[in-house]
Amino acid sequence: MPEYTFKLNGDKVTVDVQDSERLLWVLRDVLGVRGPKYGCGINVCKACTSHINGKAFNPCATPISALDEDDEITTIEGLADTAPGDGLHPMQEAWLDADVAQCGYCQPGQIMAAVATVNKAHAEGRSVTDADIDEIRNICRCGTYVRIREAIKAGAGKMG
């Protein structure tokens, strides 16, 4: 099987897998990185949302062969390290402040989606809006959406 190399949460990793293997299973089953969750496998529930080069994407719909050697993948486990300081990412702090999680299963994906949504708005020189949040597709079957909205707005205020 072919070897693929990419950067995962700051470290270079090399895996020996089929070229069609979706990244979600490379992360979860091969590398044991289990923050990104399975909820559908077809890029609709968004539970596996992670970042590639700082942008949100879904590993369940991304074959390993689509990655370049210098692509930087960030999962929930590596999010805190992308923010200044030793603590959590401001969005994770906002999540704690709002006590967002219930069962917690979707929350890694929700937080990664939230960070990307805020980054996108900020890159456009504006604050995140309710309309931006309406576009987040991540499912929460516990129905924590109200607190997610609150946390995104609070977290956005603390993000550069």
Place this chain on the structure above:
Amino acid sequence: MSTHPETSSGLSVSGLAEHEVGRRRFVGYLLAAATVTGAAQLGIGLGTPAAAVVPGVPQPADLYDLNDLLTDAARPTANLIQVVVDKDGTASFELPRAEVGQGITTSIAMLIAEELDLPLSKVNVTLSKARPELIWNQMTGGSNTIHAMYTPVRVAAAIARGALLDAAAIALAQPHDTLSVYEGAITAPGGASISYGELATSAAALVTKVVDVDLKPKSDFAVIGTPRRRKDALDAVTGAKQFAMDIDVPDALPAMVCRAPEHNGTVKSVRNQKDVEAMPGVTHVVTIPTGVAVRAGTFGQCINAVRALDVEWNPGSVSGRSDADVLEELRGIERPMLVPDVDELLGTVTDAVGGLTGGLGAADVKTLDTDFVFYTRSGSPLETNCAVADVRADKATIWAGSKTPIVAVESIALDLGLPPTAVTFNVVESGGSFGRKLFWDAAKEAALISQKCQAPVRLMWHRADEPRQGRNHPMATSRVRTVWAGDNILAVEQQHTCTATDYRHGFGEILTSSAISLPAGVSNLGVSETIFVTSQQVPYDFGVTTQGLMETTSRAINSGAVRNVYSPDVRTALELTIDKVAKKMRLSPVEFRLKYAKEDRLRRVIKQVAAAGSWGRSIPAGTAQGIAVHQEYKGYSACLVEIDCRPETVNRKVYNGVTGPRVTKVTFAIDCGEVINPKGVEAQMQGGIMDGIALALTASTHLEDGRYLEASWDNYFYTRQWNTPPDVRVFVMDPVTDIPGGAGEAGVAASFAAVACAYARATGTTPTSFPINHHDPIGFEVKSFVPPVPASPTDGLSHTY
């Protein structure tokens, strides 16, 4: 927008009994153990609830509800729960219940922190393995955990605290009553101090002792009733929280099952077993009763193998049938209404209703019949059915979420041909349940696959398996007949009819066992009827009030007790009917409900949402308010919503999503008795609101020719951000009783009903089936049935943002 729980005591509540909450003395045990261990029997502290004197004819659930029944079932089990204080100064407790997101590990830790005077951070609550000796006392359901655990957990913790104080009195050479306790340390008047950790060993009992203990009076509560964050929140936001599929069990390779196109279809033959066995990563292909299982190096390889399998299938359990056939079957078993029409009523029922109609002629008496259909819904959480199993020749170990691990052990042992004592069931925190974890479908499959493969497996259902082969919230009809004269409601009858709800998880055993002690009139009912009559109440004074249930006897459609079971549909049918009657009586929905509410606790929550939600405020045409109430789990709730049904809102487009009417504002009030964690209650209500919105507007499955069309979240439309109300306020009412009720399911019924009522008022048309979009053309491309799971896309990098 405020999303913080708002406690409210501003409303005067007349007629509520004053509850003097003094010290209450209980008996427990100080166990012989290495470190101090307080223990108590489950079932203590829950005396027969006061049978409130209610005007009108009481229904069974007024006197004895599902919570009482579950608690009474647990009472005789002479087994103990234990709070252990360790040498590191922490307290630990193995909770014989399932944490599925409802927050009970946090609430139970709060009870222990309270009685032990220990910081919440030093209390560790984990989930207990299956403990067969607990018999019926390890079932999570009916929103019963806090109700059943409230006193026993506190007693165990208080006994541990007492032993620590005794040991401290010796260690500090000071009289017991001069010592003070703060955050896990005991201090003598001179300032000398000793920590729980230091005392944990010396305070331990050499022989088990019976101890009686006072619980903290409510006036001293510093933890109970204060808003606290979930204890597992940090793990949840860092990705560290472990669910069943995240646990490392050596050699437990991924496994998936190739399932039939038809609901409950079975395997006739596998045509290409050898080819699939030779696929990359595949280690085993084995047939089990529910399909053909593959075990492979990754789930990606499992999906490929499932898609490659060429299987000849037997028909399923509803072969050739569609929604309309199921509905016809329901219509065929509907009970005739017991309350006769108006003329007959005047002739025959006048005596029974106590002369309420005295002096009124036939022309003054009016009858309204309503009839609603509730289509089948999937109860699946986001975490699909899953379990890890390691089955050896002489023993089996399972890791899975489960609300019924004892029954699961017994059942799986039978399947495997092992004695129950050879099966260990480790209960793992679940990614949601909503009733789904009452069954052990995945644990059973994982065990069978592991046994056949002679290797450990990590079994996970594909999402497509869930709506198609998983358990549903049954399709139902609900008919209501209301008879009134002037402003007197003379009779209300509701007949609810649905496809069978599967209670074979052991609920049945509880009920059978408990039936002999049920009050007259409740016994001798079937399981479903017992659940129905002990959970359903008409919370209004409506003269002769009847509610009945009829279920199909066939279990052809996989079902289960989905969150809040019958109540969402039953309440919605009744609350919609009430609005129609209120209109005919020229009363507003709020006026009507306040006038007929049976209890002041219900009136209090209605007034709360009406005031806080600005009932009656002027809003544009095409938008409307709606209100509904519910009473269950020893609590009372009211929900006031505003809905926008204007075309520009209804017709807005979201790719691969359902828009439709949008609920724009929700004001919800709950009085669930003594509140442990208002933050947790608020979260449960918010979640219940999201469920209610989905049930009313968007979420159902379609049976067509023996197959369910829905296969994923782009087909099955649970509430999404674009359906979420921008303004949600939850009021957790100050308790007027010291009895804690249930919260996990309490938010669904009133929310569903309120959204339905608001929709009816906004559009001027009362829907007769739910969700309102069920009869719309199927708005998605139906995914393939063979192969039964879709391929994962490859264009993920085209959708970055």
